[in-house]
Amino acid sequence: MDLASVWFFLWGLLWAVYFATGGFDLGAGMLLPFLGKSEEDKAVIANAVGPLWDGNEVWLLTAGGVTFAAFPTVYAVMFSALYLPLMLILFGLIIRGVAFEFRGKKDSPGWKRTWDACLFVGSLLPALLLGVAFANLFASVPIDGGGIFHGTILTLLTPYGLLGGLLFVVLFLLHGSFWLSLRSEGELRDRAFKTGKLLWPVALFAAACFLLLSYFSTDLFARYFAHPVLLLVPLAAVAALLMVRVYLKKESPGMAWAFSGLTIVLCTFFGVIGMYPNLIASSLSPDFSLNVTNGSSSPLTLLIMLGVAAVFVPLVIAYQAWAYKIFFHPVQKDDMHY
Amino acid sequence: MNALLLSRMQFAVATLFHFLFVPLTLGLSILVAVMETQYVRTRDPEYLAMAKFWGKIFLINFVVGVVTGITLEFQFGTNWSRYSHFVGDVFGSLLAIEATAAFFLESTLIGVWAFGWKKLSPKAHMVCIWLVAGASSLSAVWILIANAFMQHPVGYVIRNGRAELADFLAVVTQKFAILEILHTIPSGWVVSAFFVMGISAWHLLRKNKVSFFTRSFKMGLVMGLVASLFVFAEGHFQAADLAEKQPAKLAAMDAHWETEARAPIYLFTWPDQDNQKNALEFIRLPGLLSLMAFHDVNATVRGLRDFPREEQPPVWVVNLTFKLMVFLGVWFILITLWAVLRRNKLTESPLLLKSFLYSIPLPYVACALGWIMAEMGRQPWIVYGLMKTSDAVSPVPAVHVGITTVGFLILYGLLGAVGFSLMATTAKQGPQE
Numbered sequence: 001m002d003l004a005s006v007w008f009f010l011w012g013l014l015w016a017v018y019f020a021t022g023g024f025d026l027g028a029g030m031l032l033p034f035l036g037k038s039e040e041d042k043a044v045i046a047n048a049v050g051p052l053w054d055g056n057e058v059w060l061l062t063a064g065g066v067t068f069a070a071f072p073t074v075y076a077v078m079f080s081a082l083y084l085p086l087m088l089i090l091f092g093l094i095i096r097g098v099a100f101e102f103r104g105k106k107d108s109p110g111w112k113r114t115w116d117a118c119l120f121v122g123s124l125l126p127a128l129l130l131g132v133a134f135a136n137l138f139a140s141v142p143i144d145g146g147g148i149f150h151g152t153i154l155t156l157l158t159p160y161g162l163l164g165g166l167l168f169v170v171l172f173l174l175h176g177s178f179w180l181s182l183r184s185e186g187e188l189r190d191r192a193f194k195t196g197k198l199l200w201p202v203a204l205f206a207a208a209c210f211l212l213l214s215y216f217s218t219d220l221f222a223r224y225f226a227h228p229v230l231l232l233v234p235l236a237a238v239a240a241l242l243m244v245r246v247y248l249k250k251e252s253p254g255m256a257w258a259f260s261g262l263t264i265v266l267c268t269f270f271g272v273i274g275m276y277p278n279l280i281a282s283s284l285s286p287d288f289s290l291n292v293t294n295g296s297s298s299p300l301t302l303l304i305m306l307g308v309a310a311v312f313v314p315l316v317i318a319y320q321a322w323a324y325k326i327f328f329h330p331v332q333k334d335d336m337h338y
Numbered sequence: 339m340n341a342l343l344l345s346r347m348q349f350a351v352a353t354l355f356h357f358l359f360v361p362l363t364l365g366l367s368i369l370v371a372v373m374e375t376q377y378v379r380t381r382d383p384e385y386l387a388m389a390k391f392w393g394k395i396f397l398i399n400f401v402v403g404v405v406t407g408i409t410l411e412f413q414f415g416t417n418w419s420r421y422s423h424f425v426g427d428v429f430g431s432l433l434a435i436e437a438t439a440a441f442f443l444e445s446t447l448i449g450v451w452a453f454g455w456k457k458l459s460p461k462a463h464m465v466c467i468w469l470v471a472g473a474s475s476l477s478a479v480w481i482l483i484a485n486a487f488m489q490h491p492v493g494y495v496i497r498n499g500r501a502e503l504a505d506f507l508a509v510v511t512q513k514f515a516i517l518e519i520l521h522t523i524p525s526g527w528v529v530s531a532f533f534v535m536g537i538s539a540w541h542l543l544r545k546n547k548v549s550f551f552t553r554s555f556k557m558g559l560v561m562g563l564v565a566s567l568f569v570f571a572e573g574h575f576q577a578a579d580l581a582e583k584q585p586a587k588l589a590a591m592d593a594h595w596e597t598e599a600r601a602p603i604y605l606f607t608w609p610d611q612d613n614q615k616n617a618l619e620f621i622r623l624p625g626l627l628s629l630m631a632f633h634d635v636n637a638t639v640r641g642l643r644d645f646p647r648e649e650q651p652p653v654w655v656v657n658l659t660f661k662l663m664v665f666l667g668v669w670f671i672l673i674t675l676w677a678v679l680r681r682n683k684l685t686e687s688p689l690l691l692k693s694f695l696y697s698i699p700l701p702y703v704a705c706a707l708g709w710i711m712a713e714m715g716r717q718p719w720i721v722y723g724l725m726k727t728s729d730a731v732s733p734v735p736a737v738h739v740g741i742t743t744v745g746f747l748i749l750y751g752l753l754g755a756v757g758f759s760l761m762a763t764t765a766k767q768g769p770q771e
Contacts, residue, residue: 051452052449061408068433072423072426075419080417080732080733087745098753101398147733148733297430298497300502301502304431308438319443319447326458335457
């Protein structure tokens with residue numbers, strides 16, 4: 001495999017890891033108004049993701065940075081074509097990030113309600129729009145030979161795009177509910193776990209619809225039918241989601257959380273593998289599509305970046321695993337910062 | 339207004355706002371780390387209380403810095419896609435390395451630090467804040483290397499219609515970057531030192547927790563003295579380097595129009611770019627510009643008229659921001675020296691304390707002036723000598739840029755108001771427990 005193709009899959013992996021890590025903190029943010037019946041519950045929910053959301057968000061930054069570094073033309077076209085959705089994602093991430101830190105700083109109910117609303121909206125927008133954006137990338141986007149986007153934000157809201165957004169929201173909610181139940185005790189833990197149970201069939205249904213609609217709305221399956229062994233990836237995604245059900249039955253939120261994360265990674269990879277070698281397929285003409293050949297950086301840059309990734313990504317995983325281990329149990333009174 | 343102007347406004351708002359929070363992160367992290375280290379060494383609970391109190395303010399500042407930084411990474415793609423396409427091969431990798439090698443560490447360990455007081459041993463907890471401090475400076479290093487490439491591109495070849503990386507080491511070790519790093523990071527220490535001294539002064543004026551805030555003030559004073567002297571001296575070498583690398587910027591900084599030997603500096607100037615001369619100039623210091631730029635009073639310094647009108651930066655902006663920044667730099671040195679003289683009589687020096695209180699915003703202003711000067715002084719280029727800013731903007735409708743710019747203004751305005759008022763409230767409350 002050539003260097004640009006290696007980077008294509010690393011690029012997919014970075015996004016997938018962001019969805020699997022940032023996914024549960026976005027999910028928790030969306031769940032806060034519904035699961036937090038009392039002020040104590042809400043504080044526990046905020047503190048449950050408090051130590052980790054910032055580190056998780058760097059996966060998004062790295063995924064964006066790698067798009068820029070390894071596929072600069074793709075970065076340029078993707079981010080300007082998806083201008084408004086991307087800005088809405090940024091606005092969402094901004095208000096939810098500060099909401100975590102700010103909500104506990106004053107005791108007035110109005111103050112807390114405001115920031116809880118920011119947490120909800122600021123978590124929902126990125127989850128939904130990232131889903132819409134990636135579904136559109138899995139399908140195709142009306143870009144011309146100069147990389148100019150011929151459409152409006154409504155162009156992206158196709159049934160397939162909307163389903164992608166919905167799937168992301170549901171999967172993140174599921175993922176978030178398990179994280180909250182493993183980081184809480186008593187009624188809150190039960191409520192979170194029950195929510196996971198209720199969400200699971202919805203997630204399964206959404207995932208099945210997405211696979212089905214992918215067949216009609218995209219060319220993703222062309223690659224799979226050419227290399228049937230690759231079909232193991234979507235099958236594994238479904239298997240991972242079924243494993244979630246197994247651990248739901250065993251009342252084990254930790255393992256259910258691990259498998260919901262794996263489901264998200266595999267769902268992302270289902271699309272990424274199907275896209276290869278395109279990063280942005282043009283719906284106007286295949287000649288305008290950006291792929292690993294015409295969209296990538298020079299071999300020198302790709303090689304240096306590969307060296308950097310080979311050294312630092314394992315290190316990052318090691319210290320993030322350590323950080324997760326520290327906080328992998330119910331939130332206690334004296335380790336609340338918010 | 340067109341997309342170009344709006345995009346420039348949006349970028350200016352986004353960077354200047356982000357850089358209200360970065361400098362304090364760079365310096366206060368070090369001060370908090372020193373406080374916690376003192377606690378681990380001496381077990382004096384006052385040091386622990388200091389680390390917790392300043393740490394609490396640090397975290398409010400940190401989170402606003404984080405969320406506004408994310409915007410910037412994506413701005414290049416959203417608003418400057420032609421630029422991104424042209425230099426992504428070099429510039430993109432620097433941003434990606436920043437995230438991978440520095441920002442990950444900073445963001446992961448800040449969570450462990452904030453939530454891990456009871457979960458880690460005091461020593462391990464202290465190591466976390468040192469790593470946060472180190473990683474935030476390292477983050478700044480990579481971003482500044484990327485900016486230095488825009489100011490003075492090296493280590494690239496033009497191939498396939500874009501700038502491609504030819505020599506990575508040349509990019510990351512170039513003198514322009516090193517000088518920029520040595521100026522910018524210590525300027526964050528000046529901000530932080532004045533922040534800590536100013537808040538401590540507020541409490542000392544009220545005779546609040548005198549021992550606690552005297553200690554804090556003195557820690558700030560050490561950092562403030564060293565950093566303000568260093569930034570000032572270092573700034574000289576940076577300006578001298580411009581004589582060779584960005585002569586138009588240097589000429590604009592001093593509103594110097596005519597190429598001449600024994601070039602003077604005027605203490606006060608009011609440039610008139612339309613007529614390519616100064617409308618007003620006072621207090622001529624002959625030969626000083628030649629001396630500063632080339633370390634030789636007889637050296638010839640290129641004037642602005644040497645450059646075609648369309649390749650001159652907006653002179654009055656560059657000139658004014660530069661002069662104000664230098665005046666402020668002098669003030670930082672004078673006031674810290676004054677504090678050194680009164681260091682053992684702080685509570686008996688209300689005028690000094692008040693001066694420090696009101697000086698809290700000044701280093702922030704100096705940082706903003708410095709960035710405006712550096713970036714406006716590079717105009718009309720986005721990458722000096724290689725690409726014009728007007729050729730760099732994304733092909734997006736102006737109305738989209740306009741809407742989002744208004745969005746940023748409102749959002750950042752609210753965020754700044756809330757963030758700074760929370761920092762002020764926390765600061766006024768003083769140490770808890």
